[in-house]
Every structure is written in structure tokens, then in C-alpha cells.
Amino acid sequence: MFERRRSWVAGGVLGLLVVLCVVGPWLLPHAPETVRLDAVHSPPSLVHPLGTDDLGRDILVRLLHGGRTSLFIGLLAGLLATVAGTLVGGVAGFAGGWIDGALMRLTDVAYSVPAIPLLMVLASLVGTDPASIAATIGILSWMGTARVVRGEVRRLREMPFIEAARSYGAGPQRILLHHLLPNTVGPIAVSATLAVGNAVLAESAISFFGLGVRPPTPTWGNMLMDAQASMALAPWLTLAPGLAILVTVLAVNLLGEDLTERVDAHGAQA
Numbered sequence: 001m002f003e004r005r006r007s008w009v010a011g012g013v014l015g016l017l018v019v020l021c022v023v024g025p026w027l028l029p030h031a032p033e034t035v036r037l038d039a040v041h042s043p044p045s046l047v048h049p050l051g052t053d054d055l056g057r058d059i060l061v062r063l064l065h066g067g068r069t070s071l072f073i074g075l076l077a078g079l080l081a082t083v084a085g086t087l088v089g090g091v092a093g094f095a096g097g098w099i100d101g102a103l104m105r106l107t108d109v110a111y112s113v114p115a116i117p118l119l120m121v122l123a124s125l126v127g128t129d130p131a132s133i134a135a136t137i138g139i140l141s142w143m144g145t146a147r148v149v150r151g152e153v154r155r156l157r158e159m160p161f162i163e164a165a166r167s168y169g170a171g172p173q174r175i176l177l178h179h180l181l182p183n184t185v186g187p188i189a190v191s192a193t194l195a196v197g198n199a200v201l202a203e204s205a206i207s208f209f210g211l212g213v214r215p216p217t218p219t220w221g222n223m224l225m226d227a228q229a230s231m232a233l234a235p236w237l238t239l240a241p242g243l244a245i246l247v248t249v250l251a252v253n254l255l256g257e258d259l260t261e262r263v264d265a266h267g268a269q270a
Helices: 002-027 059-095 097-112 115-126 130-139 143-156 160-167 172-208 220-230 236-269
Strands: none
Touching (some): 059 097, 059 172, 059 220, 059 236, 115 172, 143 172, 172 220, 172 236, 220 236
């Protein structure tokens, strides 16, 4: 019961955050790039609920606009990583032999490369717009999904229903797409949720170092970067984006943990 309540709370918080980021900026009177030099480093107030930064820009407005960008990057990167990992793991697990060996060695090599430094290098080469950042993070995040899907496909391919499909003349492509992958939806969903949380953290990390999405487009990561010089003078500049990242990643990981428990329980019953 506690786990179910926990997942409902996490899902509700995440859903509320998405709605606020999508709808909220339309309801607020300020634009994220509006500069007010007469309101520099204003503390939280009724006019500016989360205060202002060193250019007098409203932190709440920038937080919600930045959430749009950060969540877009997280969702797109998670989707790309999940699709790529599912294809690699599905083919490796179903084909076996040298194909399996080659794809898994490729996965091992990709795992051995330090992700954040490579992400910084690639981001500086392919561009710093949100779509390019998401694609770069997705390209570097598929390996965990590939291993999970490969293991599940290897387990399922010897099951009686796969033998029955072969006996009815189903080809390898149909067996993989219509019988094996649909039965790995649970593990894939778990990997996808974790990939989204990891992508949000990765975007925040490279933006914090100034190699992600460039200002004036706000993200939670570059808001933290901008706040470094004013942490002692205006601590609210770091609290808002930091808490947004914490809450988002925590909610996503709690959902992933709940999905993991549900998938394990389903597997035990089966």
C-alpha cells in the first residue's frame, strides 16, 4: 500500500510540475528575458515570488520556462535512448551468436567511456540547441536499456509461445516485433523512466559548466551556472532550480522503482 501511495504521489508531483511548466508562463506577467535593473537581486515577494537575479529577471518565470526546456530534453533523450537500446538489445538477444557478441562488445565499449566529458565534447561540436543536446544525451544513454532488453529477449525466445509461432511459419522479424518485444514492455518502461531522470541530470550538468543550452534560453542547469557568482548575496537563485531538478529526478526515480517492483512481482507470478 505504501509503495502504491508513493508512486501516486510521485506521479502527481511530476504531472503538476509538467502542467506548471507548460501552462504557467502564459499566466505570468513577465517574460523570461525581461531585464529590470531597478529590481536586481530582489528577495522573494508578492511581485516576484521567487525573487530576481542579477539582471532583475523574475526567477519564477525563468524557472517555468527553463522547466519546459529541461523536461523536453529529458523526455526526448529518454525516448531516443530507449528506442536505440531496445533495438540493439532486441536484435542481440534474438540473433545470438556473433551478432550478439559484437553488439554486446559495442555496448561494453560505450559503457566504458566517461559519459559527462564526452557529452561536453559532443555538445560543443553538434550544437547547443535543445534538440541537439537531447540527441547527444540519448546517443550516450542507450546501453542500460540494451542490456535489460537483451536479457529479457534471451529468456523469452525459448518459451513455448515462441516455438508455437515458429511452427506456424512466423519469420524472425515477426517473432521479434510481434511476440518478443511486446512482452518486454515492463522492463523497457522501467529503463525509460530512469533514462528520463538521468537525461535531466546530464543536461543540468553540462549546462552548469556552460556547455549546454546557451542563454538567454533558460534551463535549470544554466540557471544554476548563472547563480554561482551570487550564491552568498542571493541564495534563492540556486534554491529554485536546484529543488526543481531534485524533485523531478526523485519523482521519476520513484516511478521507476515502483515499475520495477511491479514487473518483478508479475514475473514471479508468471
